[in-house]
Amino acid sequence: MPLPELRNCQREAFDQYMADRKKTWLAMLTPGAGKTMFALAVAAKLKEMGVTNKVAVFVPSDNLRQQWAAVAAGFGLDLIPVRESADYEDWEFDGFVATYSQMAAGEGAERAHKAISTNRTIVIHDEVHHLGEKRAWGVGTIRASEGAERILMLTGTPWRSDDARIPWCTYDSDTGEVDVDFAYEYGYAVADGICRAVEFHSYDAELRYRDVMTEVTVSLKDSGKGRELGKMFDAVFDPNQPWTPGLLARAHELLMERRRDVHDAGGLVVTDSLETAEAIGKILERISGQPPTIVTSEKDDAVDQLDAFRKDGSRMWLVAIRMVSEGVDVPRLMVGCYLSRWKTPLYFRQFVGRFVRVRPECGPGFDAHVIIPAVSVLMEHAADIEQQLRDFSMALDGNDDDSDEWKHESCPANEAMKDQEATVPAQAGAADPHADPEARDALCEHGDAGSGQATLPFEQTVEVGSAEFYQSDRRGVGVSSAVYLPGEQLCRDSGMPTTWTRHLLSVLESKGVLAQVLGVAVPAAPPEPPKYRMKQMLRDEVKRLVYRLARMQARATGMDTKEYRGKRQRVINAELAKRFEYRAQCSSSTLKTIIAFLTSSIEQEAAADRRRTVCVK
Template sequence: MGTVDPRRRFNPTERAALYLAADGKCIDCGTDLAGGFHADHQEPHSRGGSTDVINGQALCPTCNLRKGAFVSNLRLWQESAMNKFYAVNPRDFLVAATPGAGKTRFALTLAKRLLTEGAVQRIAVVVPTDALRQQWADAAGQAGISLMPVGDFADYAKPGYQGCVATYAQVARGKGADMLRHATRNATFAILDEIHHAGDNRSWGDGLKTAVEHAIYRLALTGTPWRADPTSPIPFVNYDNNGTVQVDYGYEYGEAVADGVCRRIEFHAYDGEARWIDCGVVETAELGANLGEEDVSAALDVVYHPEREWMPVLLRKASEALDEVRREIPDAAGLIVAERQYHARAYAALLKSITGRDPVVVVSDDPEAKAAIDRFRDSRDPWIIAVKMVSEGVDIPRLAVGVYATKTRTPLFFRQVVGRFVRVRPDEEFNARLFIPAVPTLMNHAREIEQELRHQLEADRVQEERARAEAGESANQGTLDFREPLSASEARFDRAILGGQEAGAVKVEAAQAECRKLGIPTQFAMNLLPLLDRMQEATSAGVTAAAGNPRIEEPRHRRERVLRGEIDTIVGKVSYRTGKEKREINAELLRRGFPSRNKASVEQLEQIRNELARWLGM
């Protein structure tokens, strides 16, 4: 078997080329390709097949899944992390993996292996929330491990179970910590999920240290690397000289997208004008301007108000985006993260007027919120609105469109929201969309995520907790008496961000028009931008030459790359229309005296392209 190409997923330009090469139809069955079509390797990636259009083909999900190619029990990053764990054989091992990458599956697979090998006799899992306690117990059962979600002191070492799942709060102090410590007298593998929560207060960290101090192995998991907080030290992790946590194995969002483990997400930023009265003075501000902290908060208060024009327009745009996705994926869903309960209920009324259906509303102080989320996860309802319910425990893989309508602007919270939309399912492929205010802080967070920068919190844990506390206090208050919102303009589309590339409204509209002309779903508009940019460059160069101005020659290597792409596309069309395999077409070119493409000059590539075009009757 050849060397495996480290890039597993076709990029947007390659996907568009494969779609066009197939004339928008599945190569196998000939049905029209929908927005969730699969860009597939002809020679499987696991067997050394390259991620290149020459080895690619466009298939409908049904035909691709029917192939039944062998899939490893673990993803590549999970296998790599497993190998490093065994190579180092550490007592403490910290894995930082982006939300949706499969941290739970990795941990339970490792736990099962250690149990089978006899290296440990028990498993102890510690999680931040009650919801995750049940989820981990369920997932462990599917992995063949019987874990008891702790509801009583006797559950820590209950007979008939191979271990337990408890929360950080349960083992924070007193008898809970003592019971888990006693249960780990037998050889124990401790899994500490989202361990940054152990720094929520000092007692949680101290209790955790007592509870699992004697575990043979301790695996810490997080999707959010953090900085040291001397007031709430987190046990069993190491820090560098700058106070940043040291990760033993990291798997970031950018890698996960490239591997097809996580879904790509487009950030659609909307600007607008807000007007309010502050202490008798009329204030006016644009969301995208560089404002002070108080002015940003005031402007967001105005535009988030359900009776101003900005939010209803944004909800209509988001609803249209979700409707587009649901035409291809009928159970796709949307999430609105609201600032206050009042907003959530008002947004629900607005959405009902737009869609004709009542959305699900969940708030943190509702005892039925968890059950409502569970029902929504398994339903086909289009929208859910949440207040203080976006956390590591909210897992709804069908989420496709989001609206960020909260004033919380910390990197940690923003990434938690993003993490709700990146999970993939095997029978679909599309870009998720998150609608955000064009506030510079949020725009910067989006750029950092899209540019695959390692997450660094801009404030230490004390600042993070202060921000959360302030948000919690404001969530229960009305507008301050001395600040009166006046008006907000309609939400104006400002730009879209995808893969580090930004495009304004004019370019996005042009890309959507090109999609409609080619018969491609408009949700691929951002994916077509690189192709349109090259077309525009070529057109501009031609116009300049026709005008008698000196023509700037395109670099030869760029011309060669464009020609290879054009040839690959035409070969795909010839293959589809003649029923011949691509290798037969390439062999015919060799018989006619053309050199192989990897050895051809630019001039020879042009001759090959022209010959293929003649075959196609172009």
């Protein structure tokens, strides 16, 4: 049967895995890049070659069992999601899919170990960072995997939030970071069109309380990271306060605007408890007129509900209690609300990963929108993600504007600017679209453990203020409310979906009329990243492409050994030095030219490889 075609990044990971031939191998692919497809292509190929005859997959959640089994069928692999103990050794199947929690119990680990060790088995650990060497899941899964022929580990975030080490991984002695065999990060994925860009909207709010006889006002963005922040969220997260309902109203407005372009776009709200999820569900039903889908691992039909939401584009909102943190493929999710107290970069990145999956029907510029509270720790997480993308884009493009992106014919900003270019609308942006207290009165929540500020007596709370738009972050560039809100109003006045606000602002800025059209003072552009960082990224990219081209050439000659690959790398580097100059002496512009040259060479080699494959068949 014809196997599914792999994306370039998946093919690159596949090629490197087959070339390395290591027993344990770790791939870091950013959420949305397609770890599942890559791993199953490896499993199918090893089975075809006779290296293995069974496949065992371990996943962090129940819904992923069915998802892996369904995708595996497309690769000619029949995997059974483990429900009964006999499923581990069911001879009618090519292997099984089990959860890490099933390994925490002694019987599950022993049954899996027997099935794995008595066959030539490739073991795939999905989101391996869930395992800690001395944690229950880790201990059981390590036992189950003993005797495996191959161990393939997958993750989008190769670190843990505690100090436990990830099994089978090696760590850099200087940095303490996990050594990966293959890395494909978010910046590459967006540049390659594999992942969608995310625009973060942060909202602030004020809490007024009485201390002795004095009324005190505190805000989210100034609340630090101590326990008082958690207490503040206890107050503002109260569904009876105006804050949360107002934020959800704003999120629903964004979703409706996005559905003008993408008719089945969906939204996701993540929270921490069933009680809160149900309260959020009632608020969303009042706002949207449609009850949302609420999924939690406590419900027996959670997997079925999630699958139904994935397929039914008429359903607008999904509310989840951590269950949709990772590994779930719902490409139509385009608006998110982070209403969780979890503050770790691991969890935050996995949440953001739910919105980066691209779809053929969505052209350039169809960004996802994620609403977060204006809390320093969350805004830092968002900035880290966006800065990575901005640095990568600037390193390759030499600038930080998005002008090429807005040449796409589907971008309404271009149409709007045909008549707006030299026109200053009267009082443009003067109206505050968030001023309606009935519609915009809320924000998310987040908690943090730590210390540093005195505990605030929130038991004497007077009231929680309405949600206030604070900042929009896209590709590492922040736009304050003073600029964003007038731009959003201009979108409304022009009949454009407000989800195109940042695009419109980019067009106005590129034409030099942003301040004139909006009638506001525009802050200076953020400083570029250090030149040394940009140049190092270019050098790393050249090194990566040289290695990839050498592997492809080695495979073509049938001499795919470490020694021959090294020889081909030296030959390629010598040719580059002759054609251009020694890499250490290359300017940034020359490095970009080398990258273009290598990319073209790789495409030609890939085309030749496809022709050879057809001839063999």
